[in-house]
Amino acid sequence: MKQIEQLTDSVFYIMAALSNPRHGYAVMALIEETTKGTVNIGPASMYTIIKKLLQQELIYLYDDSDSRRKTYLLTQKGREVLREDIERRKVMIQLAENGLKEEQE
């Protein structure tokens, strides 16, 4: 499987939610709530991404005492990858904001 280089939006949202231990449904619910329903992650996408993040050791199984609701958490590597992507996204936003400001002046 291909290594995640630039995080897709879905992966970014899920990793952001897993900065604290959460199970799959809690992640989906948090994303939906935070984005006021504009971003919905489907369960098959969610499951695929969780498996991929586990395989790449960006998250780890935090608690599997409830087999229906296993919780996951970012690993140290996951935190680093997420931080790098935040910086990448900040540059994008800054570029856009500066561009719009210049236009107004």
Place this chain on the structure above:
Amino acid sequence: MKKTKYMMSGGLAFSEQKDMEKLHKKSLKGWHVKSFKFMGYELEYGEKEDVIYNIDYRVLEEDEKEEYMEFFSSAGWTHVCSEANMHLFKAPSNTTPIYSDKDSKVEKYQRLGKLINGAAGVLLVASIAFFLLSIITTGTFKDIARIGFFGVLALTVPAMMTAAAVYYQKLRLKI
């Protein structure tokens, strides 16, 4: 006894979307999927409902099943049936599709491709083996090898067509 009827599949690798749309239309008329049946679905008559169907392909380990199903049920999807690593779900028509982004959708077809390529590969090797056998043998053995060759070939050709169809789906998504 509830009324049931059979609906043939167009072949999931070729027409997954068409199959799902057909099942949606059937549900509007009161016919709901009960289970997979040989090359198709068994439908059961009941209340008219506006439900949509989505399918996933995935090999699940025993200890993964519960969590997998929980993801779907908490997102509003009801598990209908599973067979040969295919899992069919249904939900009210305004529910978010089970695949919401392109990357994971591409991976869905990669997984399906792997399953089918494996089968097609085994069949291809078997047909080549029978073919060679029919050349080097004589008499009764030759006849048996020939029958074997055509028998396996009859399965190999559709398997390879299916593999090609999945590859095409994957390619179309990536563009």
